[in-house]
Amino acid sequence: MKLLEQRIQKDGRVLGDDILKVDTFLNHQVDPELMQDLGEAFAQAFAKYKIDKVVTVESSGIAPALFTGLALHVPVIFARKNKSLTLPDDVYTADVYSFTKQTTNHIMIDHRFLNRGENILLIDDFLANGQAISGLLDISHQAGTYVVGVGIVIEKAFQKGRAILDAQGIDVVSLARISNFENGQVVFATE
Amino acid sequence: MKLLEQRIQKDGRVLGDDILKVDTFLNHQVDPELMQDLGEAFAQAFAKYKIDKVVTVESSGIAPALFTGLALHVPVIFARKNKSLTLPDDVYTADVYSFTKQTTNHIMIDHRFLNRGENILLIDDFLANGQAISGLLDISHQAGTYVVGVGIVIEKAFQKGRAILDAQGIDVVSLARISNFENGQVVFATE
Numbered sequence: 453m454k455l456l457e458q459r460i461q462k463d464g465r466v467l468g469d470d471i472l473k474v475d476t477f478l479n480h481q482v483d484p485e486l487m488q489d490l491g492e493a494f495a496q497a498f499a500k501y502k503i504d505k506v507v508t509v510e511s512s513g514i515a516p517a518l519f520t521g522l523a524l525h526v527p528v529i530f531a532r533k534n535k536s537l538t539l540p541d542d543v544y545t546a547d548v549y550s551f552t553k554q555t556t557n558h559i560m561i562d563h564r565f566l567n568r569g570e571n572i573l574l575i576d577d578f579l580a581n582g583q584a585i586s587g588l589l590d591i592s593h594q595a596g597t598y599v600v601g602v603g604i605v606i607e608k609a610f611q612k613g614r615a616i617l618d619a620q621g622i623d624v625v626s627l628a629r630i631s632n633f634e635n636g637q638v639v640f641a642t643e
Numbered sequence: 644m645k646l647l648e649q650r651i652q653k654d655g656r657v658l659g660d661d662i663l664k665v666d667t668f669l670n671h672q673v674d675p676e677l678m679q680d681l682g683e684a685f686a687q688a689f690a691k692y693k694i695d696k697v698v699t700v701e702s703s704g705i706a707p708a709l710f711t712g713l714a715l716h717v718p719v720i721f722a723r724k725n726k727s728l729t730l731p732d733d734v735y736t737a738d739v740y741s742f743t744k745q746t747t748n749h750i751m752i753d754h755r756f757l758n759r760g761e762n763i764l765l766i767d768d769f770l771a772n773g774q775a776i777s778g779l780l781d782i783s784h785q786a787g788t789y790v791v792g793v794g795i796v797i798e799k800a801f802q803k804g805r806a807i808l809d810a811q812g813i814d815v816v817s818l819a820r821i822s823n824f825e826n827g828q829v830v831f832a833t834e
Contacts, residue, residue: 475753476755481756482705483718484712488713514673514706514709515705518709519675521673521675525676527668528672529672529673562666562672566671
């Protein structure tokens with residue numbers, strides 16, 4: 453998605469070898485018009501599927517997921533993060549390890565919001581090591597729902613998340629794919 | 644807002660004396676069309692002001708804030724929550740005590756996103772004891788921005804948050820105002 457790549461080039465900040473900060477438009481300050489464009493792009497990319505619900509993880513996934521749900525006319529569920537060891541027993545849970553923060557979160561979705569046999573679309577802001585999406589896949593499996601695809605705003609193609617999803621035959625659509633960082637600049641993958 | 648009150652009557656669950664669960668459409672599963680309606684209602688309610696930015700707290704405030712920002716054509720900032728004691732030094736922070744969870748979160752906004760003299764509109768899902776909004780007011784004060792108003796999706800008028808904001812002369816708009824719960828049912832305030 454050209455518009456997104458241009459925005460990343462303009463406003464993204466590369467820190468060190470593998471960190472891209474996009475907190476001016478995606479995950480701290482948010483550009484609502486851009487989020488609407490992203491949501492419509494995801495809806496179009498997955499238009500061939502019947503989708504019952506869009507699922508993401510709080511907080512950074514909420515904005516793009518919300519506009520995807522709006523464009524598809526379906527509810528959006530965001531998994532809640534929880535660090536406590538005691539969890540309610542009416543939720544599906546999975547562990548998600550954050551390499552950046554070096555902490556493990558439990559993510560959880562209430563049983564009421566995922567029904568066996570439903571088709572769900574997973575949306576997230578970043579795909580790097582694939583931990584968050586793997587957690588959502590785990591929860592989807594527990595609930596007996598079917599993941600029709602995964603929509604990612606920014607994929608770091610040089611990390612292992614994409615390979616993990618490809619190995620499971622999952623339809624992944626990334627609106628921007630970064631092949632590497634070079635002298636503090638973003639280099640996009642050409643497909 | 645009639646539409647919202649009807650949705651609360653239909654899908655809200657009253658737990659005990661003072662808890663209202665609206666996780667089927669507002670803060671776990673989210674109805675994007677309703678969020679769009681809420682955002683447009685806030686934009687209309689505050690149309691008389693020049694607004695530079697919409698500000699909220701993750702995660703439940705993000706959905707209504709995002710559509711308010713879309714309708715007003717301005718960026719949306721969500722304050723991040725942080726439990727750790729060490730905070731980066733380039734952020735404005737405030738402490739927010741949660742009566743429900745009995746924990747204190749730091750909330751923080753990067754210095755880059757609030758500029759002295761800007762007019763900001765605060766949006767949140769609930770107003771109960773006013774802790775989250777008070778934290779955002781504190782941050783706004785630190786940044787030298789001016790809070791033109793506070794937009795609340797659901798106000799519990801029987802708790803003290805509204806009085807705290809009224810005492811400061813802040814323009815508060817709540818789309819649904821709950822006067823009390825009676826036999827597990829929601830009673831709305833008639834103004």
